Amino acid sequence: MNKGIIFNIQRFSLHDGPGIRTTIFFKGCPLSCPWCQNPEGMRPEKDLFRHSARCIACRFCVEHCPEKAVELTENGPVINRDLCSLCLICAENCPVEAFEKAGREITVGELVNEIIKDRIIFEESGGGATFSGGEPLMQSGFLISVLKALKNEGIHTAIETSGYASWESFRDTLPYTDLYLFDLKIVDPGKCKEFLGVNIEPILENLNKLAKNNADILVRIPVIPSVNDDLRNLNLVVKTLNSAGIDSLELIPYHKLGSAKYSNLDLNYSMHNIEPPGPDQLDRITKLLEASGIIIHSEVEREND
Numbered sequence: 001m002n003k004g005i006i007f008n009i010q011r012f013s014l015h016d017g018p019g020i021r022t023t024i025f026f027k028g029c030p031l032s033c034p035w036c037q038n039p040e041g042m043r044p045e046k047d048l049f050r051h052s053a054r055c056i057a058c059r060f061c062v063e064h065c066p067e068k069a070v071e072l073t074e075n076g077p078v079i080n081r082d083l084c085s086l087c088l089i090c091a092e093n094c095p096v097e098a099f100e101k102a103g104r105e106i107t108v109g110e111l112v113n114e115i116i117k118d119r120i121i122f123e124e125s126g127g128g129a130t131f132s133g134g135e136p137l138m139q140s141g142f143l144i145s146v147l148k149a150l151k152n153e154g155i156h157t158a159i160e161t162s163g164y165a166s167w168e169s170f171r172d173t174l175p176y177t178d179l180y181l182f183d184l185k186i187v188d189p190g191k192c193k194e195f196l197g198v199n200i201e202p203i204l205e206n207l208n209k210l211a212k213n214n215a216d217i218l219v220r221i222p223v224i225p226s227v228n229d230d231l232r233n234l235n236l237v238v239k240t241l242n243s244a245g246i247d248s249l250e251l252i253p254y255h256k257l258g259s260a261k262y263s264n265l266d267l268n269y270s271m272h273n274i275e276p277p278g279p280d281q282l283d284r285i286t287k288l289l290e291a292s293g294i295i296i297h298s299e300v301e302r303e304n305d
């Protein structure tokens, strides 16, 4: 597939694999994690942010919206999302960028050219390109074409994945992927269904199959108090790693920095009452996992690798 849809290219990333990396965020995700920091990556199509405080009340959007989906209030524009067809006329014409589009189409060649601009940084830092999202494997044809081209250029490649994709799409990335950043969010089957909206089995099967194929895997656990930090889930994490023959993981404390994006997309953010884990909570989890023989990597340690 020659074209994909992405919503960001982030250069100088330090937390998405070894060295300094260029991270490309793909649109579309099959999960619905309520703590997601990139809600603009959830839907496969383009999206529309609303920054009402910037509005200068010129009324362009109200008068030109073909669906009559915008109403101007004393607090700025309000979008009727049921009517909005995402034509993006408002985002392309608002003089103060009170609307902002999220997502753009890009060809394989255009994306590869963007990435190889950073070749010197990759060579000097031991870095490369990381594909994130959303779930990059939702656009597996496009992803594989980009990975192949980067391998021809000798660039290190990593995929950050939730693990929820068909095995065939994982399998086809194997020859061109140097590292899988495997985000194992929740292993407890009931909680996985409750919070992510999917069954855990395909995720665990993909992890096992990647390991059997000798893929380089870094398992990462987002630590979310009262969601996945309980003893039952942590014991299941240990069991999962043992059965895949993986002896280490990285803990990533959950944070709320992306919460404002939810209101800008008119989405509900349900995590207001859950605070990020403190040092004591992280220490407790680290000790518990280490007592089971798991090696815990920290992001700082990896930055210094």
Ligand code: SF4
Pocket: 054, 055, 056, 057, 058, 059, 060, 061, 062, 072, 077, 093, 094, 095, 096, 097, 098, 099
């Ligand atoms: S086009 Fe922009 S500045 Fe003009 S009314 Fe709409 S949101 Fe406000």
Ligand code: SF4
Pocket: 048, 064, 065, 066, 067, 068, 069, 070, 079, 083, 084, 085, 086, 087, 088, 089, 090, 091
């Ligand atoms: S994206 Fe198009 S349909 Fe939606 S609010 Fe803007 S102008 Fe109207």
